[in-house]
Amino acid sequence: MAQVKIYGFFESLKPIQKQFSDILHSCLMDSLKLPEDKRFHRFIYMEKDDFIYPDDRSERYTIIEISMFEGRSEEVKKKLIRLIFERTQAIGFEVSDIEITIFETLKSNWGIRGIPGDELTLNYKVNL
Template sequence: MPFVRIDMMNHMPKSLQKEIADAVHSALVVTVGIPPDDRFQIVTTHTDNLIYDPGYLGIVRTDNIVMIEIHLSVGRTLEVKKALFAGIKDRLVDLDLRGEDVMIHLIETEPVNWSFGNGIAQYAERMPVHLAAQ
């Protein structure tokens, strides 16, 4: 049930863009426990309007930066969040990206704030198994 936005510069090859999206989804499945078919992602590339601080918090960033925004229902522990961040970073490093160029922002929301179609708040009626257990 996560909704993921992935932003990067447009010099990244299409094949790498897909691998990045796959890696983010894999980390969500493994660390957060979402169902494998629960995938909603927007991948956007930018020519010159991706703005970032190249040295914030002493982390040196390059134009290979990948900014990942994940909207997720509330309820994950700090340990799960840390595992998710590390899992995403590790998978992107396996794709030859630098860990310093991986920025992740997690936005938590109540499950009733989601509509997956038909203008219905599906989770207001019935929580899915993977969320009901939390």
């Protein structure tokens, strides 16, 4: 399981929202081995007055927060980060305009489909 929040300016992200989501999901599938149908992305559009960031970032500055079950190796998480930096360049993002945070939580701290996450039967592996 992985859920993604994407924070950025409406003007920068909305026109490419589908492409951005497709790229992110390809990174999640290739690194975390998520199935194609496990896409959980939320775009959160910020107003200029509410999104404060350093002057060395552009109007495309975007924060990506990924919440996932614990169990992935450091190597797998680093692969995910590198893929996101690499692939978002294809749609005009500089590496300085992307920041990524990964939050891992116990499966038992998730509630999905009416049960705790540690009781789920998944069709993919988490311990990679």
